[in-house]
Amino acid sequence: MIGLVQRVREARVEVDGRTVGAIGPGLLVLLCAERGDGPAQADRLLAKLLKLRIFADQAGRMNRSLQDMGGGLLVVSQFTLAADTSGGNRPSFTAAAAPEEGRRLYDYFLAQARAAHPQVASGEFGADMQVHLVGDGPVTIPIRIQ
Numbered sequence: 030m031i032g033l034v035q036r037v038r039e040a041r042v043e044v045d046g047r048t049v050g051a052i053g054p055g056l057l058v059l060l061c062a063e064r065g066d067g068p069a070q071a072d073r074l075l076a077k078l079l080k081l082r083i084f085a086d087q088a089g090r091m092n093r094s095l096q097d098m099g100g101g102l103l104v105v106s107q108f109t110l111a112a113d114t115s116g117g118n119r120p121s122f123t124a125a126a127a128p129e130e131g132r133r134l135y136d137y138f139l140a141q142a143r144a145a146h147p148q149v150a151s152g153e154f155g156a157d158m159q160v161h162l163v164g165d166g167p168v169t170i171p172i173r174i175q
Contacts, residue, residue: 030070030134031110033059036083036168040103042152043159050150052101056081057162061110062126062134071138074174078102079146083168091168095146102142105152105160106135128155 034056041051058078062071079096086092095102111125126134132154142149152158 030063030066030074030174031061032074032078032172032174033107033110034078034081034083034170034172035059035162036165037103038163038165040160040162042103042105042150043161044153044156049153049156049158050103050105052103052148052150054098054165055100055102055148056095057103057105057160059105059107059110060135060138061107062131063111063124064126064130066126066130066134068134068137070174071134072141074172075138075141075145077172077174081170081172083170099147101148101150102146103150103152104135104139104142105158106131106154 037055037057039053040057041048080094082094083091084093084098108122108125108131111122112120113124114120135154139151
């Protein structure tokens with residue numbers, strides 16, 4: 030499972046001109062389920078995200094987690110993170126989970142996130158989404174859980 034984590038001051042997702050998910054300060058996570066992923070990978074990724082120390086403490090050092098600072102978590106499905114560009118100029122997405130499996134794992138991840146963290150928003154799986162963000166840093170970290 031792949032998560033592309035962006036520390037944000039604010040972020041929102043729109044579908045057909047309406048906001049479907051929004052947060053203030055926190056993390057925007059672009060999430061991709063790969064073939065062979067299951068709940069164990071989703072659980073490990075979520076645990077890592079909630080404890081990832083990428084927010085500044087009082088000394089200005091990256092020493093606080095999302096849980097420490099009580100920020101929002103915005104999760105957006107993004108199968109294109111599984112792109113393989115080694116074979117030319119057109120990416121292959123065969124490493125991504127099949128759509129029905131991707132949806133199941135995305136929904137599972139969101140349910141677990143909502144049970145573990147008080148402020149979780151999301152996009153819409155499979156929708157044409159416009160993601161708006163104001164980055165904080167910028168800080169962008171890729172995480173792959175196998």
